[in-house]
Amino acid sequence: MGKARRPVQIIILIFIVILGSYAIGSAVLGNGSEKPQIGDKPPAVKLLGLDGKVHTLDDYKGNAIVINFWATWCTYCVKEMPALQQQWEKWRDQGVVILGVNTGEDKMTVQNFTEQMGVDFPVLYDSNNEAVVRYGVVPMPTTFFVDKKGKIASIHEGELNLTTLDDQIKQLVKP
Amino acid sequence: MIKNTKCECGHQNRVGTVLCEACGKPLYEISNPDELLEMRYDGVARRSQRSNPNFIDKIWNFFSSVKVAIYLIIITLIGAIFGTIFEQESNFVNFDPSTFYKEKYGAIGDIYYNLGLSHTYESWWFVLLLVMIGASLVICSLDRVLPLYKALSKQKIHKHMQFLTRQKIVYQGPIHGDAAQWVLQAAAVLKKKRYRVHVEHDALLAEKQRFSRWGPYVIHIGLIVFLLAVLFRGLPGLHLDKHYWFPEGEITKIPDTKMYMKNEKFTVEYYTEDEMSEEFRSTGKIVPKLFETQVTLYECTADCDDPSREPQLTEVKQHAIRVNDPLNFKGLKAYQFDYDLTPKLRSVQPMLVDKVTGEQYGKFKLEMTNPERNFDVGPYTLELKNKFMDFSLNEQGQPISKSKDPNAPAFLFVIKGPDLPEEGSQYIYFPKQIDKERFQQDSINEKLGGLQNKLVLDVIGMEDVDFIQSSSYLNIRIDRAMPYVWTGLGIVMLGLIMGFYWQHRRIWLRIDGGVLTLGGHTTKNWFGMRREVASLLKVMGIDVEEKSLDNGGNRS
Numbered sequence: 001m002g003k004a005r006r007p008v009q010i011i012i013l014i015f016i017v018i019l020g021s022y023a024i025g026s027a028v029l030g031n032g033s034e035k036p037q038i039g040d041k042p043p044a045v046k047l048l049g050l051d052g053k054v055h056t057l058d059d060y061k062g063n064a065i066v067i068n069f070w071a072t073w074c075t076y077c078v079k080e081m082p083a084l085q086q087q088w089e090k091w092r093d094q095g096v097v098i099l100g101v102n103t104g105e106d107k108m109t110v111q112n113f114t115e116q117m118g119v120d121f122p123v124l125y126d127s128n129n130e131a132v133v134r135y136g137v138v139p140m141p142t143t144f145f146v147d148k149k150g151k152i153a154s155i156h157e158g159e160l161n162l163t164t165l166d167d168q169i170k171q172l173v174k175p
Numbered sequence: 176m177i178k179n180t181k182c183e184c185g186h187q188n189r190v191g192t193v194l195c196e197a198c199g200k201p202l203y204e205i206s207n208p209d210e211l212l213e214m215r216y217d218g219v220a221r222r223s224q225r226s227n228p229n230f231i232d233k234i235w236n237f238f239s240s241v242k243v244a245i246y247l248i249i250i251t252l253i254g255a256i257f258g259t260i261f262e263q264e265s266n267f268v269n270f271d272p273s274t275f276y277k278e279k280y281g282a283i284g285d286i287y288y289n290l291g292l293s294h295t296y297e298s299w300w301f302v303l304l305l306v307m308i309g310a311s312l313v314i315c316s317l318d319r320v321l322p323l324y325k326a327l328s329k330q331k332i333h334k335h336m337q338f339l340t341r342q343k344i345v346y347q348g349p350i351h352g353d354a355a356q357w358v359l360q361a362a363a364v365l366k367k368k369r370y371r372v373h374v375e376h377d378a379l380l381a382e383k384q385r386f387s388r389w390g391p392y393v394i395h396i397g398l399i400v401f402l403l404a405v406l407f408r409g410l411p412g413l414h415l416d417k418h419y420w421f422p423e424g425e426i427t428k429i430p431d432t433k434m435y436m437k438n439e440k441f442t443v444e445y446y447t448e449d450e451m452s453e454e455f456r457s458t459g460k461i462v463p464k465l466f467e468t469q470v471t472l473y474e475c476t477a478d479c480d481d482p483s484r485e486p487q488l489t490e491v492k493q494h495a496i497r498v499n500d501p502l503n504f505k506g507l508k509a510y511q512f513d514y515d516l517t518p519k520l521r522s523v524q525p526m527l528v529d530k531v532t533g534e535q536y537g538k539f540k541l542e543m544t545n546p547e548r549n550f551d552v553g554p555y556t557l558e559l560k561n562k563f564m565d566f567s568l569n570e571q572g573q574p575i576s577k578s579k580d581p582n583a584p585a586f587l588f589v590i591k592g593p594d595l596p597e598e599g600s601q602y603i604y605f606p607k608q609i610d611k612e613r614f615q616q617d618s619i620n621e622k623l624g625g626l627q628n629k630l631v632l633d634v635i636g637m638e639d640v641d642f643i644q645s646s647s648y649l650n651i652r653i654d655r656a657m658p659y660v661w662t663g664l665g666i667v668m669l670g671l672i673m674g675f676y677w678q679h680r681r682i683w684l685r686i687d688g689g690v691l692t693l694g695g696h697t698t699k700n701w702f703g704m705r706r707e708v709a710s711l712l713k714v715m716g717i718d719v720e721e722k723s724l725d726n727g728g729n730r731s
Contacts, residue, residue: 009235012313020306023406027302048482073565073576105579106545112561125482128428 035136038154042067042146043134047101047124050110055099055124057146064172065146066098066165069126069137071105072113076159077141081117083162088121091169095148101126103140147172184335194218197331199338211726212341214696217326222318238307238314247311251304258295261287265294302406309402316395327385332375334683336692342683344695344708345726346719354686357715364714365682368707378685387698390674397666404659415653418512422519422646426473426488429651433479434507435488439469441514441647466511468496468647472504496649506655513648520581523606524639525632527552538639541606543581555592555630558599562586566605566614583610590626600624604632606640680704682711691717695724 036043042057042065049055057065068084070077088098098121102110107125114123126132135144139157145168147153153172156164180188186197193213194201201212212218223232223239237243261280264272272293276284291298339345350357354377362372362379370381408414421427421438428435444465448456455462473488494502494509502509520543527536536553543564550557565577566585574585584606589599601623605611620627634640678700684693693712697704709721 006231009231012317013231013234016306016310016313019403019406020303020310023306024299024302026409027297028299046480046482052483054481054483071579073578075569075575078575108546108548108559108562109564109576127482128430130430133430 045131050123060097063095063097067144069142074140189220191220191224198335200335219322219326238311239318244311320392332380333378339692339694342694346693350691382681384677387677388679393670401663404656408656413655422643433475435473437471441645442467508652510650512650515646518642521641528631558589560587600626602626
């Protein structure tokens with residue numbers, strides 16, 4: 001009688017431990033903000049690009065990715081655009097991708113702007129603000145640096161100048 | 176020390192058995208032999224009772240203890256009290272808890288926040304307590320229900336004399352005639368009282384409503400379902416509680432779902448002066464009488480995840496959302512939460528007019544977002560070159576937009592046509608009259624080429640202006656765990672009814688040399704039980720006072 005019962009006991013206890021730790025774990029983690037943190041995987045997004053194609057982060061797997069949230073009406077975003085473009089030209093052959101996520105403006109505005117600025121790195125439309133919400137972007141510009149392993153290496157809020165941008169990208173590319 | 180658990184009837188009982196599993200003889204001699212028997216779980220050993228428990232048994236024993244369960248419940252209740260001192264974080268939308276509690280309640284508020292009590296019910300220790308109660312429920316039940324089930328399903332009819340005389344209802348007295356005959360007669364009477372009767376020569380066992388014994392365990396199952404539903408509400412897709420803006424006349428995607436919602440019309444009505452009491456009127460407050468958002472809910476059926484295509488939407492529901500009357504579609508609920516009556520320009524239909532002759536060439540529709548780029552108006556073609564939603568000039572004097580909201584929209588066209596240069600002529604257009612003056616449309620156009628003396632873009636009447644009149648702020652909720660919560664509570668109710676409205680009644684009797692010994696047991700309602708036994712004896716020709724059947728004592 002006693003022998004048959006032991007495995008049942010153990011199975012039930014294991015079950016309770018698994019369910020319990022899941023419940024406690026999600027309670028503890030759920031309290032933290034939903035914003036991605038340094039070391040996290042960047043949230044998956046699927047956005048339409050200026051080129052008319054759909055872009056996801058998986059398209060750039062194995063590359064270091066600089067995700068920059070911007071808008072034409074944000075002065076600092078406009079100011080840092082040339083720096084981003086310059087770094088794109090410098091690093092694009094070394095597995096670095098710069099993604100400019102435009103926050104909720106229409107095609108015409110974005111197209112005119114990128115033409116005017118001479119931007120040719122991939123620019124994506126976040127027309128429903130989905131990426132903004134997923135990434136918890138509050139001030140603009142906000143830039144996420146994702147290393148080649150697909151983890152967020154750093155998050156920068158505010159304007160980036162050429163040198164800081166260069167330093168950050170060097171960190172990403174460093175093996 | 177190994178205890179001898181073998182009964183004199185020859186049955187080998189398990190450690191912890193109180194009454195012999197076979198004949199019912201008490202295995203522990205008590206100082207007072209007349210004391211009532213301990214009938215809980217029919218005297219069988221709980222599963223976890225072992226002679227030498229190991230580590231796993233010790234955990235098992237801890238959770239199988241009802242005493243521990245009661246302490247856990249008390250601690251949980253006390254913990255829950257802390258969560259009621261100040262309002263919880265989950266009550267607010269968009270606020271900063273790190274300053275809120277300090278500002279509102281001072282130092283105590285700050286301590287409260289830092290102890291994590293501002294989210295008591297989501298804190299790890301509270302969830303841990305709930306998990307432990309859950310473990311206790313499962314283990315307590317298993318530990319008792321299985322042995323009890325076994326004991327009740329293999330009851331012996333012929334019981335030990337002490338088992339009968341130490342019940343709470345006892346009768347002993349002589350009978351006349353044949354013992355076996357008497358037992359059969361009694362069996363017939365008991366059957367009429369809807370007892371299930373088992374006879375063995377001169378002994379009898381009658382019982383009814385045994386199912387009520389399972390009531391408590393059914394309650395436990397219900398509570399476990401309830402607890403699981405509450406603890407796992409956080410699984411992805413099961414729970415959503417967010418607030419979003421829905422501008423009037425627009426189809427807006429509800430994030431994290433496949434649903435889209437169109438705010439057809441938002442209405443707010445206020446109480447008029449006449450409807451308010453004298454007292455209220457003097458306060459000068461404006462009180463809304465009705466907020467209503469007429470919405471149409473759409474479900475995306477194809478191309479939902481492909482941003483390069485327009486999603487295919489199917490209308491699934493229409494509803495007028497009012498306070499306390501949410502939209503409800505398959506568990507997705509939308510509650511009226513707030514509104515904003517600031518109008519926003521959606522589109523204008525300006526008329527191209529010849530400034531000199533006054534001839535009207537025609538209207539075209541200019542959308543604020545994603546406008547068309549080329550328009551043919553009369554003999555002219557207009558190409559939209561650029562647009563600025565919130566027009567301004569930067570330090571270098573270049574036109575920029577200050578935000579993406581159409582607060583001061585401006586459109587830059589290149590117009591081609593008769594008497595105009597081949598490459599066209601630039602013309603800036605401010606739809607709002609106030610902006611025309613503020614930014615001096617005419618003087619900008621003068622610098623752009625002086626087209627303003629020849630052609631004018633202007634809206635003729637208000638019907639050519641389309642506004643988003645208002646926006647409605649809705650609370651979108653999905654709570655797919657709720658059906659499980661209700662199911663759990665339903666099972667609890669079922670268990671309560673089983674246990675409360677019925678009682679497991681048993682009567683044992685045996686005849687030894689012309690003397691009848693009867694013992695009766697019920698889970699509750701001893702009064703009714705005594706009455707039933709007295710009426711049985713009466714039919715059998717024995718008159719007894721109901722109260723005299725009571726063997727005293729308080730054990731049930």
